[in-house]
Amino acid sequence: MATSSAAASPVAPIFALTRVEWRIGRRSPVFRLALVAAFVFGLSVGGDPSHGVALSAFATAEAACQYMGFIAVVWMALAAVRETTLRTDILVFSKPQPSEWLALSKFIGAYIQLLAMLLAMFAGGIASRSFAGPMTGLEAYLPQYFRAAAVLLFTSAASYMLALLFDSALAGATIGLYWLLIAAGKAFLGKYYFPMYSQNLTAYLCLSLALLFTTLYFYRRARRGSRPASPWVRAGAPLFALLAAWQFWLVIMTGHDPDVHENQGMIRMTEQDTTEGGRAAGFMLPDQRGKLTGLAQFDGKILVIALWSPRDPDSVLLLDRLNDVAAKLGPAGVQPIAVTICEDVGASSLFAFGERLNYPVVADWGTFNAPKGSELSPIADAYRCNALPTVYITDRRRNVKTTLVGIDSYERDSLTNALQQRLAEEPR
Amino acid sequence: MKPRTACAWRSQLKVEIQKLRKEYDNGVVGLQCMDLTITDGVFALLGPNGAGKSTLMSILATLIDPTEGTALIDGHDVRHDKDAIRQLLGYLPQDFGLYPVLSAYETLDYMALLCNMHDPAVRQKRIEELLARMNLTDVRERAVGGFSGGMRQRVGLAQALLNSPRLLIVDEPTAGLDPEERIRVRSLLAELGGERVILLSTHLIEDVEAVADRVAILHKGELRFVGDVAGMLEEVRGKVWQIDATPEELPGLRGKYLETGMLREGGRLHIRVVAAERDGERFRAVEPTLEDAYIWLMREGVDGDQ
Numbered sequence: 001m002a003t004s005s006a007a008a009s010p011v012a013p014i015f016a017l018t019r020v021e022w023r024i025g026r027r028s029p030v031f032r033l034a035l036v037a038a039f040v041f042g043l044s045v046g047g048d049p050s051h052g053v054a055l056s057a058f059a060t061a062e063a064a065c066q067y068m069g070f071i072a073v074v075w076m077a078l079a080a081v082r083e084t085t086l087r088t089d090i091l092v093f094s095k096p097q098p099s100e101w102l103a104l105s106k107f108i109g110a111y112i113q114l115l116a117m118l119l120a121m122f123a124g125g126i127a128s129r130s131f132a133g134p135m136t137g138l139e140a141y142l143p144q145y146f147r148a149a150a151v152l153l154f155t156s157a158a159s160y161m162l163a164l165l166f167d168s169a170l171a172g173a174t175i176g177l178y179w180l181l182i183a184a185g186k187a188f189l190g191k192y193y194f195p196m197y198s199q200n201l202t203a204y205l206c207l208s209l210a211l212l213f214t215t216l217y218f219y220r221r222a223r224r225g226s227r228p229a230s231p232w233v234r235a236g237a238p239l240f241a242l243l244a245a246w247q248f249w250l251v252i253m254t255g256h257d258p259d260v261h262e263n264q265g266m267i268r269m270t271e272q273d274t275t276e277g278g279r280a281a282g283f284m285l286p287d288q289r290g291k292l293t294g295l296a297q298f299d300g301k302i303l304v305i306a307l308w309s310p311r312d313p314d315s316v317l318l319l320d321r322l323n324d325v326a327a328k329l330g331p332a333g334v335q336p337i338a339v340t341i342c343e344d345v346g347a348s349s350l351f352a353f354g355e356r357l358n359y360p361v362v363a364d365w366g367t368f369n370a371p372k373g374s375e376l377s378p379i380a381d382a383y384r385c386n387a388l389p390t391v392y393i394t395d396r397r398r399n400v401k402t403t404l405v406g407i408d409s410y411e412r413d414s415l416t417n418a419l420q421q422r423l424a425e426e427p428r
Numbered sequence: 429m430k431p432r433t434a435c436a437w438r439s440q441l442k443v444e445i446q447k448l449r450k451e452y453d454n455g456v457v458g459l460q461c462m463d464l465t466i467t468d469g470v471f472a473l474l475g476p477n478g479a480g481k482s483t484l485m486s487i488l489a490t491l492i493d494p495t496e497g498t499a500l501i502d503g504h505d506v507r508h509d510k511d512a513i514r515q516l517l518g519y520l521p522q523d524f525g526l527y528p529v530l531s532a533y534e535t536l537d538y539m540a541l542l543c544n545m546h547d548p549a550v551r552q553k554r555i556e557e558l559l560a561r562m563n564l565t566d567v568r569e570r571a572v573g574g575f576s577g578g579m580r581q582r583v584g585l586a587q588a589l590l591n592s593p594r595l596l597i598v599d600e601p602t603a604g605l606d607p608e609e610r611i612r613v614r615s616l617l618a619e620l621g622g623e624r625v626i627l628l629s630t631h632l633i634e635d636v637e638a639v640a641d642r643v644a645i646l647h648k649g650e651l652r653f654v655g656d657v658a659g660m661l662e663e664v665r666g667k668v669w670q671i672d673a674t675p676e677e678l679p680g681l682r683g684k685y686l687e688t689g690m691l692r693e694g695g696r697l698h699i700r701v702v703a704a705e706r707d708g709e710r711f712r713a714v715e716p717t718l719e720d721a722y723i724w725l726m727r728e729g730v731d732g733d734q
Binding site for chain 2: 088090097
């Protein structure tokens with residue numbers, strides 16, 4: 001009989017077992033229902049005729065992270081205890097297949113099902129967007145899909161681990177409490193608690209893999225007898241745990257809340273005070289390409305400093321207006337700079353590339369989930385910004401001459417008029 | 429009696445059990461210090477529910493560890509060499525589930541993968557053989573969720589045979605089946621017995637009569653008898669009697685003798701009892717059956733290790 005031992009390459013058997021897992025999953029009526037529900041949900045969150053594709057992609061991913069996170073918890077918990085529920089465990093575990101391969105293939109199979117649901121949700125988002133307007137910048141959905149997929153990997157791995165090791169779906173479902181906790185405690189918890197922020201993704205990916213490999217190591221350990229676990233499992237668990245620890249250390253040390261209040265650069269930015277007629281507060285923040293960008297780089301230009309947030313859909317409309325400004329008035333020395341007030345540092349890149357923005361979009365990485373607008377971010381604080389979007393127009397010496405708040409900043413002629421006036425006063 | 433098959437052509441396998449004891453976490457003792465050796469042919473474990481048959485089988489199938497003692501299968505220890513044992517083992521549990529959405533073929537394909545049969549061509553050939561042997565070829569594409577108890581049992585038997593096991597463990601394979609399916613499963617076991625060691629657990633005497641070469645009777649985790657079917661009958665030869673009685677006499681006789689059966693004929697009753705000695709003229713000696721022997725061996729007050 002063609003057989004192999006646990007020491008042989010696990011790739012072929014895991015691939016074959018995963019195919020069976022996928023087959024079992026896709027034939028389930030619950031899975032089919034979940035696909036339809038995900039598509040309909042995507043339709044409901046993904047489209048608004050007045051906003052761009054990037055916002056649709058961002059909103060779809062945010063909803064996916066939040067709600068699909070719960071679904072992933074339940075889905076994985078149920079997948080983990082499937083053998084016990086169906087009473088197939090006795091047949092399965094009397095066979096020589098190593099437990100770690102079985103557990104891994106089951107995880108991959110169930111995770112692929114979740115990815116299919118996520119795909120259905122994004123398809124819903126794209127479909128609703130296509131009804132709403134032109135579909136330029138469709139590629140904006142791709143990084144958001146991967147962001148949501150990474151978040152689902154974390155909830156999946158955590159739930160799977162608990163359910164599998166305690167042989168109880170309820171144990172896995174307790175991860176749902178974590179999700180509730182971070183949703184409820186957004187204003188109090190440090191940003192590193194949130195797997196959905198782009199800057200935390202690498203750390204949580206490593207943590208997910210560490211959890212998964214730890215599960216594979218401990219799952220039915222006695223079933224191996226005197227055989228040790230597969231070498232890749234023995235190596236994987238500590239390796240990914242170390243990587244996760246290193247990544248979390250980096251995330252915390254690079255200044256995300258609450259340590260941001262101890263960061264000297266951030267403190268200096270916050271201590272500035274911008275008033276109309278006074279000098280615009282300076283900053284040095286990463287733009288959409290990760291390059292540190294500050295106002296000093298645009299000496300002698302009329303600056304259009306726009307504070308906006310993807311969580312405020314109306315302020316997204318401003319981004320397009322600034323694209324026109326950059327194209328038409330750029331040669332005359334007008335320089336738009338958008339400052340993204342969002343806990344997710346990756347939002348700047350998403351909107352800059354998704355909306356094809358031709359000016360710097362910097363991320364205020366000190367943004368915190370504060371309930372009060374003025375406490376929201378160091379830059380918002382420095383600019384005394386209490387409503388989004390707000391546009392500050394400076395003269396060529398960086399003194400704020402005009403402040404436009406809310407609808408004035410992106411609709412009506414206020415922005416154009418203010419810039420025309422500034423150019424008239426300070427021609428090149 | 430079972431049809432005797434050709435000699436066991438390759439079953440040199442031996443199961444050696446020494447001082448095997450299993451106590452569960454909740455304090456229930458499943459097995460009490462058992463010594464047993466199992467070699468060629470069909471070996472039946474006979475006993476009521478809770479006798480320890482399934483516990484013994486689960487230990488031999490490497491699903492649970494014994495508390496004390498050793499069990500060696502072909503020289504491999506069930507505690508340590510689990511992978512080696514699983515390679516030469518086929519197991520059909522008493523109570524098992526299948527994936528309801530998979531077809532019979534897909535179920536066996538999955539189980540073959542679990543047996544480390546990675547070559548698709550080898551898998552396909554083996555599955556086709558077993559489907560034909562189990563008379564499941566016509567329903568191979570049907571989801572097993574819609575199978576009858578007998579068909580499920582045949583799928584279970586097929587999955588246990590995928591890796592051509594040298595030791596086949598079947599736990600209550602005929603329980604809950606209709607008479608036709610029961611006969612079919614027994615025939616299959618009798619047929620398979622010539623090719624490997626089969627450890628069969630049952631609480632049905634008919635199963636033992638039909639297929640077993642040797643029998644062990646278990647009661648409350650202890651062995652009451654080990655030997656062949658003829659030896660089992662010898663245990664009660666000369667001790668089985670038939671008594672003609674009226675219904676009014678029945679309670680008194682039942683209190684006095686070990687009853688193994690009863691027949692009603694008109695207004696009279698023919699009671700079958702087992703007793704060490706003839707107790708009066710009414711006692712008429714009859715030929716013993718395995719049922720008589722079983723009830724005699726299982727009677728209260730008898731210690732194990734006979």
